[in-house]
Amino acid sequence: MSQTIDTAAKLPLPPKRRKVTLPTRLQSVSEITRRRVIVLALNVATYIAFMTAAGYLMSAGGWTVTDGVIFTCLLFGLPWPILGFWNAVIGLWLLHGSRNTMKVVAPFAAAADADTPLFVKTAVLMTLRNEDPSRAISRLQTIKQSLDQTGFGKSYSYFLLSDTNDPEVAEAEERLVADWKASTADGARIIYRRRLDNTGFKAGNIRDFCERWGSQYDLMLPLDADSLMSGEAIVKLTRMMQAHPRLGILQSLVVGMPSSSAFARIFQFGMRHGMRSYTMGQAWWVADCGPFWGHNAMVRIRPFTVHCELPLLPGKPPLGGHILSHDQVEATLMRRAGYEVRVLPYEIGSWEENPPTMIDFAKREVRWCQGNLQYGPLLSHPGLLPLSRFQLAWAMLMFIGIPAWAVLIALLPVAAYEAQTIADYPVALAVTLYATFFLMHLAPKIAGLADAALTRGGMAAYGGPVRFLVGAVIELVFSFLQGAISALRTTVFMIGLAFGVSVSWGAQARDAHGVSWRSAVENFWPQTLFGVLVCTALYWVSPTVLLWSLPLTLGYVLAIPFAVFSSSPELGVKMRDAGLCGIPEDFAPPAEFEGLSGPRDPRPTAPVVPTRRAA
Numbered sequence: 379m380s381q382t383i384d385t386a387a388k389l390p391l392p393p394k395r396r397k398v399t400l401p402t403r404l405q406s407v408s409e410i411t412r413r414r415v416i417v418l419a420l421n422v423a424t425y426i427a428f429m430t431a432a433g434y435l436m437s438a439g440g441w442t443v444t445d446g447v448i449f450t451c452l453l454f455g456l457p458w459p460i461l462g463f464w465n466a467v468i469g470l471w472l473l474h475g476s477r478n479t480m481k482v483v484a485p486f487a488a489a490a491d492a493d494t495p496l497f498v499k500t501a502v503l504m505t506l507r508n509e510d511p512s513r514a515i516s517r518l519q520t521i522k523q524s525l526d527q528t529g530f531g532k533s534y535s536y537f538l539l540s541d542t543n544d545p546e547v548a549e550a551e552e553r554l555v556a557d558w559k560a561s562t563a564d565g566a567r568i569i570y571r572r573r574l575d576n577t578g579f580k581a582g583n584i585r586d587f588c589e590r591w592g593s594q595y596d597l598m599l600p601l602d603a604d605s606l607m608s609g610e611a612i613v614k615l616t617r618m619m620q621a622h623p624r625l626g627i628l629q630s631l632v633v634g635m636p637s638s639s640a641f642a643r644i645f646q647f648g649m650r651h652g653m654r655s656y657t658m659g660q661a662w663w664v665a666d667c668g669p670f671w672g673h674n675a676m677v678r679i680r681p682f683t684v685h686c687e688l689p690l691l692p693g694k695p696p697l698g699g700h701i702l703s704h705d706q707v708e709a710t711l712m713r714r715a716g717y718e719v720r721v722l723p724y725e726i727g728s729w730e731e732n733p734p735t736m737i738d739f740a741k742r743e744v745r746w747c748q749g750n751l752q753y754g755p756l757l758s759h760p761g762l763l764p765l766s767r768f769q770l771a772w773a774m775l776m777f778i779g780i781p782a783w784a785v786l787i788a789l790l791p792v793a794a795y796e797a798q799t800i801a802d803y804p805v806a807l808a809v810t811l812y813a814t815f816f817l818m819h820l821a822p823k824i825a826g827l828a829d830a831a832l833t834r835g836g837m838a839a840y841g842g843p844v845r846f847l848v849g850a851v852i853e854l855v856f857s858f859l860q861g862a863i864s865a866l867r868t869t870v871f872m873i874g875l876a877f878g879v880s881v882s883w884g885a886q887a888r889d890a891h892g893v894s895w896r897s898a899v900e901n902f903w904p905q906t907l908f909g910v911l912v913c914t915a916l917y918w919v920s921p922t923v924l925l926w927s928l929p930l931t932l933g934y935v936l937a938i939p940f941a942v943f944s945s946s947p948e949l950g951v952k953m954r955d956a957g958l959c960g961i962p963e964d965f966a967p968p969a970e971f972e973g974l975s976g977p978r979d980p981r982p983t984a985p986v987v988p989t990r991r992a993a
Contacts, residue, residue: 400666401624401718404485413663414765420464421457428456428814435807439800444792447785455782456815457775462656463818466825469659474832483662483723486628489621490614496533498596498620501679502612505583506603507541507576511551514538514603516974519558521601522568524609524970531609532564533616535595539583540572548572580672581688581704588683595679602673606635608727608970615676615722626682626717627709629668629675630728631657636964636971639734639890640943640950645860646732647959648853651826651840658723666718667765672705674728678717682708685715691755696748696880703749706773707756710766727968734890735945736863736937737901743864744871747777748880751872781869787930788908791915794923812926823854839962849959859940862933866905893945895938902937909934 398407432452436445472479480487502525504518518536525531538555542548552570559565573586584600592598597619599612611630619625631653634646661668686708691698701707709719733739753770756762762770797803817824827850830836840846871879913931916924924931933940943949953959963971 401716402486402622402666403624404622405665410663410665413665417464417468417663421460424460424464424818425456428460428811429453431807431811435804435811438803439796442796444789444796448789448793451782451786451789453782454775455779455786458779459815459818459821461772463821465659466655466821467659468662469655469657470825470828472658472662473655473829479658480724483658484720486618486622486625486720487722489618492617492621494617494620496530496613496616496620498533498616499594500534500597500599500612500616500676501537501587501591501595502534502599502601503537503539503584503587504601504603504605505539505541505580506551507580508544508547509542509603511547511554515551515554515558517604517606518601520970520974521607521609521612524607525612526609528609528613530613530616534612535567535569537587537591538568538570539587540570541576541580541583542572543576578688578700579702579704581701581708585683585687588679592679592683598677598679598682600673600675600677602730604635604731605632605673606729606970606974607674608968611727614726618722619676619678622718623678624717625676625720626678626712626715627668627670627675627719629670629719629721630726631722631724632671632674632728632730633725634732634961635729636954636961636967637732637734637890638947638950638954639945640953640959641736641739641945642732642734642890643950643953643959644849644853644856644944645739647840647849647961648823648826648857649732650961651830652822653826654724655825655829656822657721661721661723664721664765664769666720667713667763667769668709668719668721669769670705670709670712670719674730681712681715681717686711689756689759691752696875696878697752697754701749701752703746703752703773706750706769707753710756710759710762710770713763713766714761727970729963735893736860736941737893737897737945739860740864740867740901743868747868747871748875750774750777751875777868777872780865781872784866784869787927788912790923790927790931791912791919794916794919798920816929820854823850823857839965841957841960841965845957845960852959856944858929859933859936860944862909862930863902863905863937863940866908866934867902870904890947890950891945892947893941895942898938898941902941905934905937909937 399405400407400410429449429452432449436449472483476482502518502521504514506514515538518538522531522534522536525534538551540548540551542551551572555568555570559568562568569591571587571590573583576582578585584598587598597616599607599615601607607630615628615630619628633650633653634642637643637646688701688704688707691701693699713719733742750773753774756770757767797808830840830846837843837846840849909931913924913927913935916927916931954964957964
């Protein structure tokens, strides 16, 4: 019998194509690119569909100037809620529809629980500027104590980097640090330094550390004066950085601390469950080009020192000169240097404090606004990755879209009046678009509620289903009121930027305190006037449309009483005692929260207030 010979089987196999990976070699470039294409397609398709429907609605009865302006406002204002919607949807699916979520989203996190010694040296940095020193230093002491209890305390040193220009506060800082050093056997690992020249603000403060002491350490952990982290969390982050030398920045998921301020309690209650799905979904496609929030993050010192020095922006302040929102720029420069920037998308024992009043929150928002709007000249910075440029543009768009919504709301009465003159106006389409917008806007909150309900013990961690659901209703109403107030404040500030209005760099209020009616009127009379005018005009045109508009307009009208009552210490205490809008740490406080020093300085902290730049 003849034997058949398979000649093809004897031919040499072609060499395997080498898979192109990200710098840590944990994920392939093709896989991450595929994810980004999916997210881009979903967002573009949603954007086009919404704008097409909006264009059809505007064209009813023929285009008018009002229609054109509203359509333009939607062009600028819509991308942010659309991306938030898809981040939340993807994140919720990853949390409850995927079996290997962390392997898919954050494969580097597997090193967190490895039983390996630490051979890298880490500097824990706390930056200060006219803060209550007893409060800040007690947090750093707590962090050191928690790290010592892990058995790895000798791998860490502690730096208090002061830019304080108040002599009395500086004297207290020096005294308290000296007392701390004298009370411990390893005081040599506690270093205090105060700059007399505050060039570069916080970013300049940290760069000064890198240039003076950076060569002695592998990693640094920047902290704000209100930051707190557990020793276990810090060791886990250190292990991840140690296991993956091409991780340049590893940002922890920072959550709020328990507060007796009603405003802070409600705000961080919504953020706590709302950011879980959002952050997970964003981390899935952002991957190696993740965010850096400037604190509670591990940073590899050498590439940071060599590659992440901030450029001096052309022009004069407020948009030129030193960069205020330095963190995201440093993240893009770190990624340009060939190091990954990652966020750990789950809670790990990393906390901060949130603004205690509407006034303090609005001040923080305008500071972020000015900092983000400085990114324009950096969009053409050489060597940045495409996604890094997108992140800078997106950070700008987050604030550019705010005036667009303010203008749209101001035109609601005119649009409603014009709609009444059109025969067969597509009311059903208008209602559908309105409901769709709210669905996208609220998607992170809805996903957060669903995540808590689907997670075993999820609602129990917030005090049980009843407290959780009541808190969710309170926070939903709060978010609409607060959002309107903050939006108009930011819009007015952006107009002021064109005339040289800037923010000063100073300490932030962190403790619960009341807001007087006089202070509320001085800060929020523009919102009240705006709301009264819009709502009065809407009532005159159509009471029905006014009722539909209340989620968007009521916050302006109630701005002054909202600022007063949400800051009420008595209300905050009652909510705390009732367990309303509590976060998991309210019901199961970590050991790190015990014995934290509260404010001892009776003087009010220096506020961040708009100031006009000298000519």
